[in-house]
Amino acid sequence: MARRRSSTVSTPTPRLAADALLRDGTANSRVGRFGWMRLRGVRARNLDGLDLDLPRGCWVAITGPTGAGKTTLARDVLHAEGRRRYIETFPAASRRAMERLERPDADTLEGIPTARFLSATDAISSGRRTSLARVVELRHALATLFSLEGVVVCPDCRVGIRPRSATDLAHLLDQLPEGTRYAIGFPVEVGPNVNRRVALDTLRAEGYTRVVPWDRAKTQFNDRVRTFEDEDLLKQTCREWWVIVDRLIRGNENPARRLDSLSTALARGGGLCRIVSDALPNGAIDARNDWRCPSCARMFLEPTPPLFFETNPLGACPVCRGVGRLDDQGRPDPHGSAVCGTCQGLRLRSESLAVRLEDANLLEWEALTVEQMTERLMRPVTNVAASSGESPRTTSARRRALAILTTLDQLGLGHLPLDRPCRDLARGEATRAILAGAIASGLSGLLWVLDEPSTGLHPCDIRRLSEALGRTRDQGQSLVVVDHDPDLIRAADWVIELGPGSGSEGGRVVFQGTPDQLAQADTPTGRLIANPSATPWAVASQPPTLSNSPPDSARFSRARKSSRPRFERPPDRPWLRLTGARGRNLRGIDISIPLGGLTLVTGVSGAGKRTLVLDVLAWAVAEAIRIQKGPSADANPRPRAHESVGFEAIEGCEHLEGLEVIASGPPIRSPRSCPAGVLGIAGELRRVFAATPLAKQRGYPAAFFGIGSTGGRCSTCKGLGVVTLDLAFLPDVSATCPDCGGKRFRPEILDVTYQNRSIADILDLTIREGFALFKNKPKIQARLRAPLELGLDHLRLGQPLTSLSDGEARRLRLAGFLATSPAAVERSSRGPKSLFLVEEPIWGLHRSEWSRVLDRLRSLPALGHTLVATSSRPELEGWADWVIELGPGAGDRGGRVIFQGPPRVSSTPSRHNADHTPSLPQS
Known part of the structure; x- marks a missing residue:
């Protein structure tokens, strides 16, 4: 669907050759030492004939405004070409299903190594079955440890089960005192249905001559060994004989004879052997070489790594097949309404959970935090190093697990439990988890492509991230990092800035060189790097003091005063008060939110911001509003707690009439979703085309002009414009549909035009072009205005x-709400208002773009609504009326309110933001 920029558009890009840039003395010594990735004539989306040099073995930062082509360059060119080259190394027979893999459109692509793309979106969008332990591949190391060192414990008898080989039994017999007499035997069933005469004759024919009668009811041995000639054997009531294979004396036996007798007893006894001696406790000891419980005879499976994966048939619950849930007919269904009664939703079979290591099963280990598991694994490693008693495979598995855990801890994720579903992770946590798994993999010589790794991170966390990226680079990796954070840009070896604008106004190189050279360049990022404190946040306005006067937009416009007024809440203005908020690391905290104002919830990543705002507060307000609007409006508005999330009370919801949550993630996950659908104009476009004369003549309904209808869309690509290629064990790739050429519709549907444009042509228009084209369609224009205001016109x-x-994607989600819910936003100043909860409003934005989003959000309190936003960026404190900071750390060290009040730098020592918040003028 990409459109090539017109050749008449000038492209004044400062395309300096890499070699020329290195001639001055400011270049990093690593740059150029390992060669270059040379790109010439790159054409992809808004990249039109791009020429670029990127040093290998270095950290390359790509920055620029949103829509300038950064992700296109990193993911669709560098990563795609690196993956294609890796596939080209396969034998021809293995590449038969991959021959249609397309090469990025470029004149020359040289020096690009095998690439891997790391994005938190892949982890967050994964199913609930994907946990942190799985995404960092820690489960594989734990499975190996459990298979080698785990002990099978019968859940009913609590008896440890350990198979013993003939060699193990020989070592056990060596511990008997010298001169001890003992016998080696195996069991034979002689119950009421067994002909004992035939049994004796059979055993005699096999060379055996003695047995020991064993009565299970009395659980004792006869006081003497019987020969086969003893006629009392045929009369006794015992149900089992222990046939003697050999009788030996400790110290005088032949080791080879003893080992052969033990092997015979185990083989003839079906894996069960008994050693009889007066020197043993109870006169005998039983030994098995299978996994049967000696008390209840329940059979277990031998611990092997596949046994500990619910995705493997060996380890999956046999009823739900590893999904944990069942539908109404009792069939496995991950979205079923009933929890599997066999595994209780744990997805693993009972034999898998019977294996225990340090008296805990695999799931109990994964319930530990990163720090707790690290501490538990360190103790055995230290002890084994001294005794050298651990097998090489066990040592390797422990070291692999510790490498992953150490990397997670270094990235500030030591507080996370390893069984936390990835979809419940904050964006910053998911990014670092993906990176930790890649760093701990031990691979080298690769090109790592990272998309926005600083998203959702506090400056304290960004320092850890920068150090981890530096260590990865020093290990011989090539890094391409798409990001806007100035600290990450300064730490890079080479910087590429694309721009100068978005869409057709972007896709050009406005700078390439070292960070020192960037600080001297007159570009948006260059000015930020040169003087980061000059404009610490793009919205230079200072929010005014809330008063009793009716809110209006002018009160919230950019203030021209040089000093910031003190925030003083008038006593008659209402507050929203939440008490006893709990969930994850929140432990009964109390917060106050000024209604009609803008509150920022901040703190380090993992402090509990998302849990407080999107889990506890959203649920409490939604339940209170529901009760208020229902028939029991006079009832106690406090809802009951569910799972681990709850609270004691909430006050002030009577002043609210609605709740709107704008959280992270793409607006719609369907591959057919597009901006037209998110903005609510897809139906209008279909109706416009259905009203044309040709459509009426042919009888085409409006549905035929939507890619969701089988009547109008291309039957080959199902309206996607691309076909997906299955690369077996590699991620799927997409190629342009050979039938429709990416148009997505059947040829006869494309015959219908509106203003000389088909439906495919309309969908290929930019939002700005569509706004101009539909000037006589006020409903469509009204819904395109919001994305224009947010800078999504491209x-x-x-x-x-x-x-x-x-x-x-972040801004489109906000624009979609503003475009499709104008009544919820543009209300008069009279009556109750809505509460808006926004997660990380500046995700993925260049600082030059912050003002567009923040000013638009600022208009919500200007209309009397209440806005609560979460952000890890302390620079945004000056944008808010009220600040709530959680901390002081992450996980168990967080979840507390360490500051609550108007936005000013606090002297509280525990406040992380105080070190990173620009000084605000005090009144």
Whole structure:
């Protein structure tokens, strides 16, 4: 769906050759030492003939405004070409299913190594079955440890089960005192249905001559060994004989004879052997070489790594097949309404959970935090190093697990439990988890492509991230990092800035060189790097003091005063008060939120911001509003707690009439979703085309002009414009549909035009072009105004959401709400208002773009609504009326309110933000 920029558009890009840039003395010594990745004539989306040099073995930062082509360059060119080259190394027979893999459109692509793309979106969008332990591949190391060192414990008898080989039994006999007499035997059933005469004759024919009668009811041995000639054997009531294979004396036996007798007893006894001696406790000891419980005879499986994966048939619950849930007919269904009664939703079979290591099963180990598991694994490693008693495979598995855990801890994720579903992770946590798994993999010589790794991170966390990226680079990796954070840009070896604008106004190189050279360049990022404190946040306005006067937009416009007024809440203005908030690391905290104002919830990543706002507060307000609007409006508005999330009370909801949550993630996950659908104009476009004369003549309904209808869409690509290629064990790739050429519709549907444009042409228009085209369609224009205000004018109406960058997807979600819910936003100043909860409003945005989003959000309190936003960026404190900071750390060290009040730098020592918040003038 990409459109090539017109050749008449000038492209004044400062394309300095890499060699020329290295001639001055400011270049990093690593740059150029390992060669270059040379790109010439790159054409992809808004990249039109791009020429670029990127040093290998270095950290390359790509920055620029949203929509400038950063993700296209990193993911669709560098990563795609690196993956294609890796596949080209396969034998021809293995590449038969991959021959249609397309090469990025470029004149020359040289020096690009095998690439891997790391994005938190992959982890967050994964199913609930994907946990942190799985995404960092820690489960594999734990499975190996459990298979080698785990002990099978019968859950009913609590008896440890350990198979013993003939060699193990020989070592056990060596511990008997010298001169001890003992016998080796195996069991034979002689119950009421067994002909004992035939049994004796059979055993005699095999060479055996003695037995020991054993009565299970009395659980004792006869006081003497019987020969086969003893006629009393045929009369006794015992149900089992222990046939003697050999009788030996400790110290005088032949080791080879003893080992052969033990092997015979185990083989003839079906894996069960008994050693009889007066020197043993109870006169005998039983030994098995299978996994049967000696008390209840329940059979277990031998611990092997596949036994500990619910995705493997060996380890999956046999009823739910590893999904944990069942539908109404009792069939496995991950979205079923009933929890599997066999595994209780744990997805593993009972034999898997019977294996225990340090008296805990695999799931109990994964319930530990990163720090707790690290501590538990360190103790055995230290002890084994001294005794050298651990097998090489066990040592290797422990070291692999510790490498992953150490990397997670270094990235500030030591507080996370390893069984936390990835979809419940904050964006910053998921990014670092993906990176930790890649760093701990031990691979070298690769090209790692990272998309917005600083998203959702506090400056304290960004320092850890920068150190981890530096260590990865020093290990011989090549890094391409798409990001806007100035600290990450300064730490890079080479910087590429794309721009100068978005969409057709972007896709050009406005700078390439070292960070020192960037600080001297007159570009948006260059000015930020040179003087980061000059404009610490793009919205230079200072929010005014809330008063009793009716809110209006002018009160919230950019203030021209040089000093910031003190925030003093008038006593008659209402507050929203939440007490006893709990969930995850929140432990009964109390917060106050000024209604009609803008509150920022901040703190380090993992402090509990998302849990407080999107889990506890959202649930409490939604339940209170529901009760208020229902028939029991006079009832106690406090809802009951569910799972681990709850609270004691909430006050002030009577002043609210609605709740709107704008959280992270793409607006819609369907591959057919596009901006036109998110903005609510897809139906209008279909009706416009259905009203044309040709459509009426042919009888085409409006549905035929939507890619969801089988009547109008291309039957080959199902309206996607691309076909998916299955690369077996590699991620799937997409290629342009050979039938429709990416148009997505059947040829006869494309015959219908509106203003000389088909539906495919309309969907290929940018939002700005669509706004101009539909000037006589006020409903469509009204819904396109919000994305224009948020700087999304470069997006195409039919562009797949999967192609959007994080910043674009974030703003499109906000624009979609503002466009489709104008009544919820543009209300008068009279009556109750709505509460808006927004997660990380500046995700994926260049600092030059912050003002567009923040000013638009600022208009909500200007209309009397209440806005609560979460952000890890302390620079945004000056944008808010009220600040709530959680901390002081992450996980168990967080979840507390360490500051609550108007936005000013606090002297509280525990406040992380105080070190990173620009000084605000005091009144």
